[in-house]
Amino acid sequence: MKPKGFVRRTRQREVILEVLRGTKSHPTADWVYQEVRKEMPQVSLGTIYRNLKTLSEHGEIQELAFGSTHSRFDANKDMHYHFVCEQCGMIEDLDIPPVEGLDDQVEQLGFKVTSHRLEFYGSCPKCAEESMGKAN
Amino acid sequence: MKPKGFVRRTRQREVILEVLRGTKSHPTADWVYQEVRKEMPQVSLGTIYRNLKTLSEHGEIQELAFGSTHSRFDANKDMHYHFVCEQCGMIEDLDIPPVEGLDDQVEQLGFKVTSHRLEFYGSCPKCAEESMGKAN
DNA sequence: ATAAATGCAAAGCATTTGCAACCAT
DNA sequence: ATGGTTGCAAATGCTTTGCATTTAT
DSSP states (O other), rough: OOOOTEEEEEEHHHEEEEEEEESSSSSHHHHHHHHHHHHHHTHHHHHHHHHHHHHHHHSEEEEESSSSSEEEEEOOOOOOOEETTTTTEEEEEEEEOOTTTTHHHHHHTOOOEEEEEEEEEOOOOOHHHHHHHHHH | OTTOOOOOOOOHHHHHHHHHTTTTOBBBBBHHHHHHHHOOTTTTHHHHHHHHHHHHHTTEEEEEESSSSOOEOOOSSSSOOEETTTTTTOOOEOOOOOTTHHHHHHHHTTTTEEEEEEEEEEEOOHHHHHHTTTTT
């Protein structure tokens, strides 16, 4: 007997995952849509959304809800932190090690922790430099 | 000469801030709306949104975008972290000290850091216990 | 007096969903 | 053959906005 809710391997799903794995830009659903369209002009936005949801439910990608209205997606499954530039909007992976013992600290308060998420806000190197230049 | 963009003190704004300060529940805009309506039945949702925006721009409150589509708001201005229960959806302030030196670490990578945000995901004490009981 | 703020209703816009056709298994 | 998946379009639902009016200063 086949498992209920079995996930099929479709061309759309493949391309979406490919696109996501081929960028470090933490794209929005619409950006993914535009990219996938280059290879499958007939693909629909609904399919993009359905697949992004499926993929993140199955742990293939990560959904990131930052301050803005729309979600962004990340195919990097390793634990890592993000930096959000408040000037240019760019989101970058940070190359710093996961903080040790953080989850334990919270578990001692009675919570069962499955993950944590850490984001930094400010100006990226480029924008910070530009502000300097303008002597703003 | 009065400053441009001066912020007036209105009854609506006062009540909204009052409501926000009177709860620890990180409410949504709509929840705030319902509460404010109890005192000002004629208030409009637009006013709630405009004020929440103004208030957070002026640092009176904090806007929190969690995984879901809609924002939540927090009148607690002190640096603190949050726990999001993936079972009941509850969001709770965490009583753990801010991690030292985190911002410095990121600044050394060339970023200018103004703040960071840390959230834990999992089960709150209540939900965790219930899962145990069900021997799930 | 003057511009900020409000209420109301009409957009806006990202995301979701119903449905018939389609296709991976 | 079966039911997960798709494209399409309509629908949701949170949030924003235009505008005439009110109101804080």
